[in-house]
Each structure stands twice: as C-alpha cells, then as structure tokens.
Amino acid sequence: MPKDKPEIRFAGYTDAWEKRKLLDGSEKIGDGLHGTPKYFEKGNVYFVNGNNFIDGEIKITKETKHVAETAQSSVDQGLTNNTILMSINGTIGNLAYYHGEKISLGKSAAFITVSDFYKEFIYAYLQTKTVHSYFMNSLTGTTIKNLGLKALRETPLSVPVIFEQKKIGRLFKQIDKLITVNQRKVDLLKELKKGFLQKMFPKNEENYPQIRFAGYTDAWEKRKLGDIGSVAMNKRIFKSETFDYGDVPFYKIGTFGKIADSFITREKFTEYKAKYPFPKNGDVLISASGSIGKTVVYHGEDAYFQDSNIVWLEHDGQIDNKFLEQFYKIVRWSGVEGSTIKRLYNKNILNTSISIPNLDEQEKIGELLYLFDFLITVNQRRVDLLKQEKKALLQKMFV
Numbered sequence: 001m002p003k004d005k006p007e008i009r010f011a012g013y014t015d016a017w018e019k020r021k022l023l024d025g026s027e028k029i030g031d032g033l034h035g036t037p038k039y040f041e042k043g044n045v046y047f048v049n050g051n052n053f054i055d056g057e058i059k060i061t062k063e064t065k066h067v068a069e070t071a072q073s074s075v076d077q078g079l080t081n082n083t084i085l086m087s088i089n090g091t092i093g094n095l096a097y098y099h100g101e102k103i104s105l106g107k108s109a110a111f112i113t114v115s116d117f118y119k120e121f122i123y124a125y126l127q128t129k130t131v132h133s134y135f136m137n138s139l140t141g142t143t144i145k146n147l148g149l150k151a152l153r154e155t156p157l158s159v160p161v162i163f164e165q166k167k168i169g170r171l172f173k174q175i176d177k178l179i180t181v182n183q184r185k186v187d188l189l190k191e192l193k194k195g196f197l198q199k200m201f202p203k204n205e206e207n208y209p210q211i212r213f214a215g216y217t218d219a220w221e222k223r224k225l226g227d228i229g230s231v232a233m234n235k236r237i238f239k240s241e242t243f244d245y246g247d248v249p250f251y252k253i254g255t256f257g258k259i260a261d262s263f264i265t266r267e268k269f270t271e272y273k274a275k276y277p278f279p280k281n282g283d284v285l286i287s288a289s290g291s292i293g294k295t296v297v298y299h300g301e302d303a304y305f306q307d308s309n310i311v312w313l314e315h316d317g318q319i320d321n322k323f324l325e326q327f328y329k330i331v332r333w334s335g336v337e338g339s340t341i342k343r344l345y346n347k348n349i350l351n352t353s354i355s356i357p358n359l360d361e362q363e364k365i366g367e368l369l370y371l372f373d374f375l376i377t378v379n380q381r382r383v384d385l386l387k388q389e390k391k392a393l394l395q396k397m398f399v
Contacts, residue, residue: 003158003399004016004017004019004158004399005017005399006396006397006398006399007396007397008393008396008397009164009397010164010167010168013160013161013164015160015161017158017159017160017399018158018159018160019156019157019158020156020157020158020159021153021154021155021156021157022112022122022152022153022154022155022157023153023154024116025114025115025116025117025122025159026112026113026114026115026116026117026153027082027113027114027115028078028111028113029110029111029112029113029149029152029153030075030110030111030149031088031105031107031108031109031110031111031149032049032073032075032076032104032105032106032107032108032109032110032111033073033104033105033106033107034107037065037067037071037104038067038068038071039065039066039067040066040067040068041066042066043066043067043068043069044066044069044102045066045067045068045069045071045072045102045103045104046058046060046064046065046066046067046101046102046103046104047064047065047066047067047071047103047104047106048060048064048103048104048105048106048109049087049089049105049106049107049108049109050086050087050088050089050090050091050094050106050108050109051087051090051091051094051108052064052096052109053085053086053087053094053095053096053109054094054096055176055179055180055183056095056096056097056123056176056180057096057097058085058096058098058101058103067104069102071104072102072104073104073105075105075111076103076104076105078113079098079103079111079113080098080113081098081099081100082113082114082115082119083097083098083111083112083113083114084096084097084098084111084112084113084114084119084122084123084126085097085098085105085109085110085111085112086109086110086111086112086126086152087108087109087110088108088109088110088146088147088148088149088152089107089108089144089145089146089147090108090144090145092135092136092139092145092147093126093127093132093135095123095126095127097119097123098111110147110149110152112152116162117159117165118162118165118166118169119169120166120169120170120172120173121159121165121166121168121169122169123169123172123173124168124169124172124173124394124398125157125398126155127394128394128395128398129394129395130398130399131155131157134151134155134156135147135151135155138151158398158399168397168398171393171397172390172393172394175386175389175390175393176390178386179383179386179387179390182379182382182383182386183383185379186376186379186380186383189372189375189376189379190376192372193369193372193373193376196211196368196369196372197326197329197330197369198330199211200212200365200368200369201326201327201330201355202220202355207219207220207222207355208220212361213361213364213365216357216358216361218357218358220355220356220357221355221356221357222353222354222355223353223354223355223356224350224351224352224353224354225313225349225350225351225352225354226349226350226351228313228315228318228319228354228356229313229314229315229316229319230313230314230315230350231311231312231313231314231346231349231350232277232279232311232312232313232314233277233305233307233308233310233311233312234272234276234277234278234304234305234306234307234310235272235275235276235277235307236307236308237250237264237268237272237304237306237307241264241268242262242263242264243262243263243264243265244261244262244263245263246263246264246265247263247264247265247266247269247302248263248264248265248266248268248269248302248303248304249262249263249302249303249304250262250263250264250303250304250305250306251303251304251305251306251310252306252309253287253289253290253306253309253310254290256285256287256294256296256305256306256309256310257287257294257296260303264304269302269304272304273304277314279298279305279312280298281298281299281300282297282298282299282321282322283297283298283312283313283314283321284296284297284298284312284313284321284324284325284328285297285298285305285310285311285312286310286311286312286313286328286344286349287309287310287344288308288309288310288311288343288344288345288349289308289309289342289343289344290309290342292333292336292342292343292344293328293331293333293344295325295328295329297321297325298312311344311346311349313349318359319356319359319362320359320362320363320366321366322363322366322367322369322370323356323362323363323365323366324366325366325370326365326366326369326370327354331352331354332352332353333348333349333352334347334348334349334351334352334353335347335348335351336348
C-alpha cells in the first residue's frame with residue numbers, strides 16, 4: 001500500500017500528504033532557447049545551460065558565452081525569485097536557485113516557477129530518490145538523454161500543508177548552507193596549500209624558495225632521490241595466495257588508498273614481514289603504475305602491498321618523510337614528463353632531482369603542509385557527513 005506519510009515529521013503534523021503533480025503548484029514550467037544565439041565577446045548577459053547549475057548556484061566559467069541583452073527571451077525575462085532552474089539534457093537534475101542574474105537559458109536548462117508550493121520544499125523534493133527514479137524512467141534519447149517538459153510537469157509529488165512544507169524546506173536550506181560553508185573552507189585551504197607548495201620549494205634551477213621560516217638562509221642542496229635512498233617493495237604475492245576474506249588486507253594498484261578487496265593469511269604476512277622489505281611507520285608509499293605518483297603514508301597497520309606497483313623510498317633518515325610526501329605532490333619524475341609511459345620504473349624514481357634544506361627546516365615545512373592536509377581532511381569529512389545526513393533525511397522526510 002503506497003505511503004501517504006513520511007517516516008520523520010516535525011512535531012504537531014499528522015495529516016496525510018496530498019498527491020499532486022509538479023505543475024499543479026507551479027505558475028509555469030518551461031525550458032530555454034532551442035537554437036544557437038549570436039555570441040558576443042563581452043556583455044552582461046550570460047548564456048547558460050544545465051552544466052552551469054552547481055550546488056544550488058548558477059556558476060559562470062570562462063567557457064560561458066555572452067549574448068546581447070536583446071537576446072533575452074520573454075522566458076528569460078519572466079524568471080522570478082520563485083524560480084528553480086534544473087538541467088534536463090545530458091546530466092539530469094542539477095539544480096540552482098534563480099536570484100535575478102542576467103542570463104539567457106539554453107535548451108538543456110528548464111525553469112520551474114512555483115506558486116502554490118514552497119520553493120525550498122520543492123527544491124529539496126527534486127533531489128529525492130523517488131523523483132530521481134521517476135526522471136530516469138522518463139528519459140528519451142539514445143546517446144544524450146533528455147527529460148521532456150511533459151514528464152517534468154507531470155512529476156508526481158506528495159505534499160503536506162504549506163506550513164509543514166516551509167519547515168521542511170527551511171531545514172534542507174540550512175543543511176545546504178552548512179555544506180556550502182564547509183566546502184568553501186575546504187576549497188580555500190586547498191588554494192592556500194597550493195600557494196605554499198609553490199613558494200616553499202625552490203623553482204627549477206633555483207637554490208632558494210620564495211617563502212621560508214625565520215632563521216633559515218642557506219641554499220638548498222640539489223640531489224637525486226637515488227643519493228638519498230633506494231626503491232623498496234614488498235615480496236611478490238601470487239593470486240593463488242590471496243583470498244576474498246582474511247586476516248591481512250592486500251592492496252593492489254586498483255585499491256591503493258581505498259578499501260582492499262583481497263587478503264592474505266596472518267602466517268604469510270608474519271613470515272614475509274620478517275624476511276623481506278617492509279615499510280616502516282611513516283614511510284611514503286608511491287603508486288608506480290596507473291595513476292603514477294599517488295601517495296599513501298604507512299602508519300604501522302597490518303597490511304601488505306603489491307610488489308613493483310606500490311613502492312617506497314628506503315632511506316636512513318637524512319630526509320623527513322612528511323617533507324618527502326609534500327615533495328611528491330609537486331615532483332617531476334625523471335624520464336616521465338611529456339611521455340606516454342604509464343609506469344614509474346625504479347630508475348625514474350632514483351634519477352629524479354630534489355632540492356633539500358637541512359633536516360630541521362625539512363621538518364618544519366613538512367609539519368606545516370601536513371597541518372593543511374589535516375585541516376582539509378577534517379573539513380572534507382564534515383562535508384561528507386553533512387551530505388550523508390542530508391541523503392538520509394531526504395529518504396525519510398518525503399513520501
């Protein structure tokens with residue numbers, strides 16, 4: 001029997017939700033221009049499509065075209081603060097609020113101007129699994145999928161009274177705001193770190209970085225990674241020695257930095273760890289195939305890594321591992337730049353040039369950039385958690 005009430009509700013609301021269609025509570029639903037307008041190099045009107053709708057906002061990029069103000073249609077001029085914009089061609093369901101921007105809509109952009117519904121309630125409803133499934137089942141086209149206006153207008157909804165709509169809509173708007181604020185923190189931290197990475201390591205052929213900690217003035221020493229250490233890897237594990245379940249995770253290149261899908265026995269791990277090369281706590285593991293140069297820091301956990309595809313620099317402590325990890329983020333591997341090689345061979349690693357200061361300065365640089373990574377991770381986890389909570393509430397607060 002179809003549900004007429006959500007699992008989670010605000011206190012005081014008990015009535016069944018009413019079945020409606022999206023058009024029932026909308027003033028107008030339509031789409032943009034189905035042709036190509038005349039573009040101008042400059043102008044204050046942007047020609048936007050569905051790919052401009054990102055996280056509730058109209059994102060203008062350097063690829064976004066300009067059109068003359070006279071090119072705005074009656075549709076464009078009729079958009080209001082009660083309008084929701086949505087992508088209906090190619091990528092389906094990207095959403096943005098309209099806040100009076102000077103835009104002209106293309107054919108992959110639809111507009112929904114609500115009247116009897118609460119705008120933020122509908123905006124959240126359009127993100128539910130139920131509506132998404134309806135959209136996917138209503139698509140036309142073969143190579144490029146399209147959601148027709150008839151299907152969009154007839155989107156089935158279950159709606160409560162307007163007061164409950166407002167409470168639900170405001171809740172999800174607040175969650176979206178928290179996601180946006182924390183995502184901006186992540187983006188800002190990434191930009192700040194990128195700037196420090198560029199300025200705290202010397203540029204090519206230079207001996208001094210642009211930014212240094214106070215008290216450090218000596219030139220950095222140019223070396224090869226092969227002068228500092230040697231390439232090490234775990235002993236080979238054959239497929240017949242792995243299992244779908246087991247005691248110790250075995251990371252292959254496809255699961256490096258992710259969740260292992262293969263395991264080896266405790267006995268094999270203990271034997272090989274004692275007899276053959278094994279990373280020390282803090283060693284920086286490198287992917288040598290696929291996405292070459294991807295790094296994962298080993299923290300002493302019970303784990304085993306695929307030989308030749310996952311390696312590390314075995315050294316005697318003359319380089320700080322946190323400093324080395326950051327260097328790997330900007331490294332230009334010897335013999336790989338500009339080539340089609342999809343593998344990082346030992347010789348590529350050992351012949352790669354590196355400039356290093358004294359160990360004390362290395363440690364300070366490594367700690368600072370590690371702090372950025374830590375803050376980025378913490379804030380990204382907060383974003384991910386908020387998105388998970390939002391997803392759960394979307395499932396339980398709508399019919």
